[in-house]
Amino acid sequence: MRALLGFLCLLALPVWAEPPEGWAEYPTGKSFDALVKDTRTAVKENGLIVVTQAGPTKAAAARGITIPGNLVIGAFNNDYAVRVLETSVHAMIEAPIRFYVTENTDGTATLSYKTPSFVFAPYAAEGGETLQEIAAELDTKFQAVAESAVK
Incomplete structure (x- = not known):
């Protein structure tokens, strides 16, 4: 019975597998707070x-529940917004494009984003x-932000 309970508890833990298609992922040795700060600065x-x-x-x-650090940071600028709108009004629903900072179980943090x-x-x-x-330009820009934030 104990073994079954232990197994069921493991199933409830979040599992980080390979990133989904289209994602870039940068594990770091930084704390969650440090990576959030460095990501904002790099943006x-x-x-x-x-x-x-x-x-x-x-x-x-605030509700008395402790969960690992988890923050989505949307980044863009008006130049890109205007340029995207000139090509596709529908595409602007995707702006801002988001970085995702997550705290790992060992106290380190990971920066990820959809390209x-x-x-x-x-x-x-x-x-x-x-x-x-425009998307290719932003790919380069987002990669530069990520590489700067995680160094």
Whole structure:
């Protein structure tokens, strides 16, 4: 019975497998708070703006529930917004594109995101080559943010 209970408890734990298709993932040795701070700084240093931030960790704590650090940081800028809108009004539903900072069980944190080219792929027919070029620019920009944030 104990073995079964232990097994069932393990099933309830979140499992990080390989990242889903279209995701970039950067495990770090940094703490959650340090990686959040460094990600915000890297966003700004790379010409983007933190447009949104949301996560359940603090709200859960206010309810007496402890969960690992978890924050979504939306990044974009007006230049990209205008350019995307010129190609596809529908594609703008995806902006801002989000970074995802998660706390690992060992106290370290991971930075992940869906690549902009993956995010905008469903709108390629509407946005054409220009939208694909913007997405490729953003791929480079998001990679630069991630590499800066995790170093």
